Amino acid sequence: MNYLIGAFKPACNISITFADGKNRKQVILKLMWLCLRTSIFACCMKSVKVLILICNVHSADGDECVAICVYTKVPLKKENGQTIMVPLFQSQENISGKISIEPVLGKKVEHNGVKIELLGQIEMYFDRGNFYDFTSLVRELDVPGEIYERKTYPFEFSTVEMPYETYNGVNVRLRYVLKVTVSRGYGGSVVEYQDFVVRNYTPPPSINNSIKMEVGIEDCLHIEFEYNKSKYHLKDVIIGKIYFLLVRIKIKNMDLEIRRRESTGSGANTHVETETLAKFELMDGAPVRGESIPIRLFLSPYELTPTHRNINNKFSVKYYLNLVLVDEEDRRYFKQQEITIYRLQENS
């Protein structure tokens, strides 16, 4: 039986840790102190479950550095539906740490080399198992040889270019992963993956016009609506109003929907998937001419991502505000407007 178990079990255990564990305590203390002076802490506390704050530190001193290097562990949904907490990075960060390989039950492990890869992959669900790597960095950790006992390899990828954010959509997924491979001839290679999340922050756009539009059905319904911006960050609030110029239908209610349109593939193979992420009732009952209805929609409760445009020619994720008027016969009249969503540096 042992044999059998041994046959299916990998020959060694690989663990990947990011290079910050020893600094953790110190960093957290510093961070706490820092946060007292800024609003970061509050923001973090509010938005997501912050479990661990870890820093990737080059020089251990200086508030600035600490602040920049803070990363969070964020939830990431796995393929099997489980949610795990994974570290968070952004582009241009150093990703370093160590790998430790421990042979099982004290057996020696023969290998043809140990390497670590940092992969950025796009995976189409309709094309399962076929990953497209848009980023692939490799570090050789060891030359072929044998490992007898637990062995640790430090690794580092410096200022890694990670232009795209991690994304988990309906038909597509973009993920970053560290892949450690212990290459072996006959017994098969031992591979270990460690996911991490990348989020990239955008400064506030310099031009951010409001969306203003007059729409209608002739002699039936004329409205004018206005959203205060065309670009919103994830914790933003949409302010606006709808002005009724002409109402000849019996309106029952009016909703504002946030819709995400994910398109994958290209050309004839384009798949479009639209989800309604928010349905927010703006008005109850039938207005008359001249009535103006306020809009105030907080985005924070909804699980949004930034807008992604043509990511590596593979997919796009766009957001729309859909204004829907429903009449008493449940007919829907709507007008969709694209908005751009971006991730704002939270302490900026």
Added chain:
Amino acid sequence: MMLSGDEDEEKWLAEGIAGVQHNAFYMHRALDSNNLREALKYSAQMLSELRTSKLSPHKYYELYMRAFDELRKLEMFFKDESRHGVSIIDLYELVQHAGNILPRLYLLCTVGSVYIKSKEAPAKEVLKDLVEMCRGVQHPIRGLFLRSYLAQVSRDKLPDIGSEYERDAETVMDAVEFVLQNFTEMNKLWVRMQHQGPGRVREKREKERNELRDLVGKNLHVLSQIEGVDLEMYKENVLPRVLEQVVNCKDELAQYYLMDCIIQVFPDEYHLQTLETLLGACPQLQPTVDIKTVLSRLMDRLSNYAVSSADVLPEFLQVEAFAKLSNAIGKVIDAQVDMPIVGAISLYVSLLTFTLRVHPDRLDYVDQVLGACVKKLSSAPKLEDSRATKQVVALLSAPLDKYNDILTALTLSNYPRVMDHLDDGTNKVMAMVIIQSIMKNSTCISTAEKVEVLFELIKGLIKDLDGAAQDELDEEDFKEEQNSVARLIHMLYNDDSEEMLKIICTVRKHIMTGGPKRLLFTVPPLVFSALRLVRQLQNQDGDVAGEEEPATPKKIFQLLNQTIETLLYVPSPEMALRLYLQCAEAANDCDLEPVAYEFFTQAFMLYEEEIADSKAQVTAIHLIIGTLQRISVFGIENRDTLTHKATGYSARLLKKPDQCRAVYACSHLFWVDDQDGIKDGERVLLCLKRALRIANAAQQMANVARGSSGPVVLFVEILNKYLYFFEKGNTQITASAIQSLIELITSEMQSESTTLDPADNAFFASTKRYIEFQKKKGGAMGEKYDPINV
């Protein structure tokens, strides 16, 4: 179907309540464990029950109240930050995450009220945000209740003067602005209800709206409670804004209710000072609005205010309240062309009442009101509407009641002109009211001019009005009316004879137009009124005699003669005869023999020509005899002529007993028991003897006709006459004659054929007893009676 509809509604309400209770239970649990997230979740679910469209306002209110009570508990929880650990600012954002608008806004208002209380933000800002966000609910019933909730929770948190929420930067204006805005929006929703919803019957919708009106009106109440709303602000801001909304909503129900509401909730002095603005809105209201009730309530309030204290009266004068009201009413009537006449009249009634209460001294105002009313009435055909006429009667009665004096009314030039517009029946009613007022207050009308006006007023009673169909009048009513007129005539009096004559002439002029039926009632009082004047003149005789005196008895008698003559055409000869005799007697007192003679002549002519009925003849002849007997002015010749005539007529009466009685009555004509009265004993005896003969003849006739002799009572009566003259010293009447008469009677009575009447017996017996008594008395009279044996 209706029933099942109600049942359904009951069911839906029960479901709604169950839903509220269910979620409230979980909300309580969350509150107990200080779980904010759960509390928000369940409270939003609870409030979702209020999203129903199935309930009528009444039932919806029930549901709303349940939720309202629960929200109080939630508010307590929100207030205590230590329980949920979220700052009020964050809480204010958090509740806005709710997807459904109605629960979201209820929660927002609830948090908002806590927010204001915390003073972390200026009350003004929060209130402004709340009232603005509430626009999202456009459904009338849900919107009204939501805003009513907002009004309720913010009521004690307005940045009013002296309130803890007042800050330097915040003026009362913010509070006012908030309430006004909420009011405006609520009113819009309320009005919209009329035009929305399923095609239910209009009445039902109106009923439902009526149930909701206090929600809207409450805002005005709140406004009136704001300390900082002083007259200045009310005048410049509050009232114009409210009125603008009222006028623009163009809804009958709302306009009526809100106008009334304004009038009721704000203080009197505000109304007085803003009268122009307030009234200016009235003509702009919808034509169907019951504006008269609104205005009359306003005038009621103002007049109560005026009466409450003398100090405020100058204010009324200063703002020219009357002129403004009058003006406004005119405009309203002009603007609302479809207003029924009754509406216009009742407006005038209210205005008149106001005037009478506030400016009792200003008769010109009263007249002005009546004048305006005339103008309105003359634009329409004669009044048919009974309610309208009722109002006119009220209009006309008001000054009478107020002044208790018809004289005042008589000075109002428009008074009769208003009456002209009444139909005949009402005109009479009004005339009766006037007369009753005169009677009640014993008002004496003392100039011909006023009499003229008065008769113009009551002409409905005096004559048949033109074109009036001779409806079958109720005889009794007619009599009562005419009796009233008769009574009225006696109230027209002046001590000055000249004026009095004028009055009489005026009255005469009017009553002459009254037609035969009325003359019967109206001529006698006129005659007596004239005779009173005659007597009065006679009393003051001497000092005025000889001068160029317009009012002489002679003249009056001429007038009377003509007047009485008219009764012949009625025809009512009996009445005329009586009046002639009365006049004759009066002429006698004035020593005017020819006049008296003339009247007698008239009387006799009437007797001869007009009085044919034998019974009437008997009465007439007795009247003539009685009057003639009293008249002393005649010379022998005239007197002889008249007495001759009288006795002649007496003897020619139809029935023997009547003849007999008339003839013995004539005996008095020859024996006037005065110092220098005529005492012709012989002719007295002749009369009595003639009477006896007739009595005898009557007896015999009875014997022949019926086989029994007639009653002896005639003899007894004649015996009494004998005794009278005997005692008076008529020497022609002797004791023996009396003796024989007694014997005759006695034997007649004993005769078998006589039917005995106990009354006759008793009469005779007491006559005899009288004789006995006189005998026993002794003295001169006793001696005189001595020879008579009974």
